[in-house]
Amino acid sequence: MVLLPHPARERTPIRIALTGANGGYGRTLLAQLRRTPEILPAVLVDPDIAGVRRMLDDLAIEPDSVTVIPDASGLDWSGLDVLVEASGRVSAGFDYAATALANGTHVVMVSKEVDSVVGPDLARRARLAGLSYLAGDGDQPANLLRLVDWVSAVGLDIVAIGKSGEYDLEFDPTTGRVVQSGVTVDAPGLADLLDLGDDVSSTLAARASLVAPLKRAAAADSCEMTVVASRTGMTADVEAMHYPVARIDELADIYASIDDGGIVARDGVVDVFSGLRLPGEASFAGGIFAIVRTGDPVTWEILRGKGHVLSRDGRYACIYWPYHFMGVETPLTIHAAVDSAPALTPAWTTILAARTQDDLPAGTAFAVAGHHHEIAGVAPVMIDPAASVAPYYLLDGARLRHAIPAGELVRLEDLEGVADAPLAAYLAGTTLNESNGAHR
CATH class of the missing domain: 3.90.1210 (Type Iii Antifreeze Protein Isoform Hplc 12)
Structure with missing residues (x-):
């Protein structure tokens, strides 16, 4: 194993508590912490203690190096630097986070469900205590906020931001079938709809009709976009979001203003799309995007030539990160919490x-x-x-x-x-x- 040196490896050890430890997010984080020795998983909280211990054994983590408890009611917070809250449950997650902040421990919030109900109050508590309250990198909300920060710092004009749904629609023209997360529907008509054509809205409506038997929208999507909206002031164009069935190279055309042939009624929209791809094509992988106005046409035609996604009329561009790596990325937020890195503060705009x-x-x-x-x-x-x-x-x-x-x-x-x-x-x-x- 070859790990390049990084200043993060040289910092004072950070001791964390992780709730919801036996979930998929918890495992990906614990697996990554084997490669980031400056972050020490000191306490793991999960009702399924036996499951946590099996996971530790599977990951070759010494069980004596970690305290495993079913809940945090009697937890000694002294010596803990950061709580990573991943329980996914509002009552438990709020109690864990509020208690951590009351005991001088920073909070990295992975449970978007918790944040969508009590995020502003927890952020206020953290601010009054001189602590950090941050959305966890590795899930789409924090990743999208990082992208928005980059786009804003560069000085680009944002029209819409969002993410893809968790599962692609993979269409095979040879069979006329669409597969989404193991569920198959017959949709041979999609073969004639692989190009947006001149009427974008009509094409999107026809695609949506053909894949209507598939469940494409999820509460998790709306929750994640609410977390983003609470920190950016952006809002959904329609209350259930648009969910267009879209190919990656179409996003700049689809999320253009209605006046320019797209579907967006105003600037500052958050949304989710269902990724449509052919077998063998790259996935958006639940990644995130920002649609921006381009400006100088010469600059952006140069960028189009380098493979960037632009609208057909050149007025819009899609900047995207096709990934979210769950707990693999969360060490970034743990570092940021301890470093008191600046972050957008949640407020109820949506x-x-x-x-x-x-x-x-x-x-x-x-x-x-x-x-x-x-x-x-x-x-x-x-x-x-x-x-x-x-x-x-x-x-x-x-x-x-x-x-x-x-x-x-x-x-x-x-x-x-x-x-x-x-x-x-x-x-x-x-x-x-x-x-x-x-x-x-």
């Missing part, structure tokens, strides 16, 4: 709310479930902030006081059994908008 998909009777119980952390009966929507509206992930464990018809937003007054501490933190965060906003 909230992730829940809109009922069916008529829901009184007593309906809500629970987050599945790989994409979704809630049956309600769809995630990105809307303007309203204190009376319940954040999507605050529904977990709550139930309806009374019946609600399909198509309605779930409001706080509609719920009983809402977790008290996250609710109070959410409401505290809503009072910060006027005084703080999203800023460095």
Whole structure:
């Protein structure tokens, strides 16, 4: 194994606690920490202690070097520099993060669900304590914020930012079938729609119709874009986002202004697309993008010639990073937290709310479930902030006081059994908008 020398290897050791340690994110981070000896996994928190110990054995990490506990209720925070919160659960994640900050420990927030409910309040607590509260590199929100920082520092004019969905649509023209994450549908008509043509919106609508049996939108996508919106002030163009079925080289045309033939109604939009590719073509790999206006045509035609993605009329360019490497990248944020690196502060410019998909009777119980952390009966929507509206992930464990018809937003007054501490933190965060906003 050859590792190039880096100043990060020479710094004072950083001791971290990791919650949700037995998840996929936890494993990728722990695997990477074997190559970053300056970061020491001191405490691993997960209810599945046996699973954590099996993982440690699989990774050849000495079990005596790490404390493994089912929860952090009795954790001694002294000597811990950074908490990496990856539980994915709002109540537990908020408690872990708030306790860490109260005990002088920086927080790297991987649980986007937690951030989408209590991010502004946790950021306020961190600021008052002189600590860091940062979104974790390796997931799309933090990666996209890094790209936005680069684009802004360069001085480019941003029109839209976003990410691809987690799973590509792979279309094989020889069979006429589309495969997404192991699910196959017949869509031979896509062969005639591989070019955008002159009417971009019509082509996108036709593509979407052909792949309609596939589940392309996910609550995780909306949650991630809400995290980004809370730090940039950008918002969704439509509450469920556009989700165009798009090839990489089309993004600059698709996310152009409506007046220029694209789908974007205004500047400053966050969105998600479904990546369409042929067998053997490179994937966007759940990566992130920024659509910018180009400016000098000579400069950008030179860049087009070097393979950069430009719109056909040359007015827009797509700058993209086709990756997110989960915990492999998170050491970057751990370093940044200890170094008190500047970061955008979250504020409620957008909230992730829940809109009922069916008529829901009184007593309906809500629970987050599945790989994409979704809630049956309600769809995630990105809307303007309203204190009376319940954040999507605050529904977990709550139930309806009374019946609600399909198509309605779930409001706080509609719920009983809402977790008290996250609710109070959410409401505290809503009072910060006027005084703080999203800023460095």
